[in-house]
Amino acid sequence: MNLRLKSRSVSRQSVLDAVDSYEIVESNPDDKYLPSYLILARVAAEAIHVLFATDVPGDNVRVVTAYRPNPDEWEEDLKTRRDLQ
Numbered sequence: 001m002n003l004r005l006k007s008r009s010v011s012r013q014s015v016l017d018a019v020d021s022y023e024i025v026e027s028n029p030d031d032k033y034l035p036s037y038l039i040l041a042r043v044a045a046e047a048i049h050v051l052f053a054t055d056v057p058g059d060n061v062r063v064v065t066a067y068r069p070n071p072d073e074w075e076e077d078l079k080t081r082r083d084l085q
Contacts, residue, residue: 010066015050018043025049025079036064040078047078 018041026038034053041048051064069078 010048010068014043014046014048015041015063015066018048018050022050023079034062040069049078 021040021042023040024037025040027035028037029035031053034055036051036053039050039052041050047069048066049069050066053062053064054060055062073082073084074080075082
């Protein structure tokens with residue numbers, strides 16, 4: 001996780017610090033390996049998206065990736081994908 005976050009300039013600590021602001025953007029209960037959730041998080045004045053995979057039977061949550069949402073791909077609320085067609 002740390003290498004991918006570092007390459008995207010999102011620190012592990014930012015993901016942890018934003019836990020009180022998490023909002024579910026997309027839910028994928030039938031994702032390929034584990035159910036996943038795309039979360040909008042706010043750290044200070046900055047918004048990030050974090051994709052979590054949830055292993056409920058194993059009592060484990062994994063960060064798949066985290067990134068700053070591209071305003072060209074997301075509506076102003078950062079929770080709605082733009083129709084790029």
